[in-house]
Amino acid sequence: MPGNIWVLAEHWRGKVSEITFEALALGRDVADQLGSKVEAVLLGHGVKDLASQLGAAARVISTDHEALAEVVPEVYAEALAQLARRERPAAVLTPLSNVTLGVGTLLAAKLGASAINFCKNVRVVDGKIEAHAVLYGGKIETKVAAAAEPVVLGIGPGARLADAGRSAEPPAVVDEVTVDLPEAQPIRFKEFIEPEAGEVDVTQQDVLVAVGRGIGSRDNIALAEELAAALGGVVCGSRPVIDQGWLPPSRQIGKSGMQVKPRLYLALGISGAPEHVEGMRGAELIVAVNTDPAAPIFNVAHYGTTADVLEFLPLLTEQAKALRG
Amino acid sequence: MNLLVLLKMVPDVVEELEIASDGAGLDMDVARMALSESDDHALEQALLLKERMGGTLAVLAVDAAEVDDALFTALAKGADRALKVDAGEVAQLGTRALADLLSQVIADGHNLLPVDLILTGTQAIDDLDGLMAPLVAHQLGLPYIAIVIQVTPDPARRVASVVKEYPGGVRGRFEIDLPAVVGIQSAERPPRYVPVAKVRAAMKTQRIETVQAPTLADGGTVLAEVKSMSKPEETGRAEMIEGTPEAASARLCGILAERGLV
Incomplete structure (x- = not known):
């Protein structure tokens, strides 16, 4: 039985990011080809309600912890690693956005897993995951095979249309699970700094x-x-x-x-x-x-x-x- | 403050990139190598911190084409030491293997420790199998943050205040315990220019310390295999307007007028 395809459900300031829906659409395509399911992993603090928007996933794995309130890559990667060791997904899709960047690399390092960045498409070839990645500022495309499972795929924007990853229905299953994270963290979020209003918008x-x-x-x-x-x-x-x-x-x-x-x-x-x-x-x-x-x-x-x-x-x-x- | 900057050479995308005959890599005979842009910003940020707070600044890179130029340029700009890891055939190493090498060199000493801040670029254009900063942070057991545009260390409290970018112009301030690995997006000022004469002078009066590559436990991490490379398909490509600049601008003006944009 092939492992499921996980999508790290990025959200920021209370909203699910567009790239999450794009990644869900991509993840569902990959899961269909692999004969498994796409599942969303919702990490955060006080954002459990966002799971209702992730109906494109067959299941949402929801984890609430104070240390997950803002994305600190080390903490998010540790939480994902603990979950992945339990459930052994075939792939974890993580957005390469300003919110989530770094989580995928650390997750792969913790799991000794393959990481492939800059993915704009993912296919299954002979039962194996193959990523299409864009390198050198968009000048070269590559096809890359992962050598170790699970493979952590860094997803760029535009891999699929976000609307293809939205669903009017809530997800069939939402599992609330716990992870064990240290109380004191070496990185502490302090504040958001809003952009200065420009003279033109x-x-x-x-x-x-x-x-x-x-x-x-x-x-x-x-x-x-x-x-x-x-x-x-x-x-x-x-x-x-x-x-x-x-x-x-x-x-x-x-x-x-x-x-x-x-x-x-x-x-x-x-x-x-x-x-x-x-x-x-x-x-x-x-x-x-x-x-x-x-x-x-x-x-x-x-x-x-x-x-x-x-x-x-x-x-x-x-x-x-x-x-x- | 003891500052260490990790530098990486990448193919210069201003030049034409050609694919090697095996179809699975770049033709490195054609590619011109240049310092990764965000690494240049990391170096600038480190130079600013050294000027402000004193201390030492070392730069470290794995051997690659043109790396001596980058290292001497760093010395000419004000770095105190430049170290180059001689790893033999390095052109094909991914970022993961490079990070393994650099982390091991740092851990081995080479008078790089103790270090307060390790700075490198947030992301390079060829970071296919991982990003340098989080990999080195993981190997050394240090905290990591990236997309950083400001670093203000407080050595007495052993912390730094860092500002990172979010989408839409929003920024976030974090406090990070030192020592730490910071991925720089942009320095507080554009990277300084250093005249060629000054780089030449550095080549005469200063030296690059060469470090033999350490033997890695598993021979370095290679977990992603590039099967093929190609130039992007030309589907959905722009309709190119040919002719002299006069003719091209006239044609474009016509297109804009048709759409009511002029």
Whole structure:
């Protein structure tokens, strides 16, 4: 009898994360191929009620403990390891998000199990789990076989549609189980720090002109500002531009920044690393300008050009202005 | 403060990546290696802490193409020591095996202990079989936190206050007991620039300490087998607008106008 497929049910600030539903949909596909079941593991403190949203799982394993109130990777991995030693799942799917990152690696280390990160799909081949992982900032895809069970799979966003992992029905079985965790922990959560309100809210814009490393320098941001003004939008950026201090953090798009769904997302000099794509893949129309024809941004864009950004920008600005009259 | 930064070389994705003839790895003859970006931030954060609080800063890496450049650059920026683990054929080692090697080297001493903070990047673009920071933390029995953008040690209390990123611009403050392993996402400031002349000077006046790779109990952990590599399928790929920049921008302007976006 093959082991079940576990999904670590990520939740944050009282809400089940979208990636949990995506992982449940993926986990169910894998379990179907393997002839086993998908089960959700809900760890936390005072969040038992969230189990009702996890009906896509055949069963929810729910563990409430004070030490699980916020995700500390060591503590979450210890709880999961204790549960996995008891029940021997075939695979554990853990989100590679800013909330959960690190849990999967530690779990695999504790269990002496395989870990495969950056998974965008998982299949069963000859009865064995094979992961499709995206490496090198999205430039290479790999097929990876696990050498030791269980295999801990780090799941990136977008592996399945979240709606495929939602269910109107509550799960058939919810088992409340206990784990043994030390009272004193070497890492202690203190507080959340809310983002400073930016002068504009990038999530509310119809048109976003996004700049990446390819914009070259702080001075060139002005070129993007001019285009944004001509298109009636605002300028935002990917992580390197924010880290350089060329744009404020309130303008960051991606995993650590904002998730946006504008009508137009113009990506200028952005390579399209998975961490960035996570924040903008829902845009209605994506246009990418990047001199590297192999840049992963072209895999998510609708239109693209390999023109030089600095040459292209003023031309487009001029033409957009002319059209506006 | 005794600070240790773990550095890892990764293929530079600005360059074209080619797949080796066996189809299961990169062609390392073509790939240009560069310091992993978040490791560069970890080094910067360590340099800032050393400037603020004094103490020693050592950098440690497993041998790889271009690693000497990265180590001398770290020395030129202000690191006190640079150590390189000579592990023979290392190009094919996964992060798990690299972490085993580095942890063993740290545990063996090499005047790296006692250490207050071990810093490394949160994640590298080739961390297929695990992340460096939690693996080293696990091996050494130290607490670990990642996606960190601020570290403020309080040596008297043997703790550090760290700020990590959550989604949507939210951050969280944690207190962590020292010694600890911290995965840095971004340093408080962009990594400093160091002129080539200064790196050359470091090459003349300073040295990299070479450490023989320790023998690992199980020969290193290899638990994931890459069966094949490929470039992403071109399904759903962008329609490319060809021609001169003038023609391309005119065409794009037309597309935007059709959709009422101009």
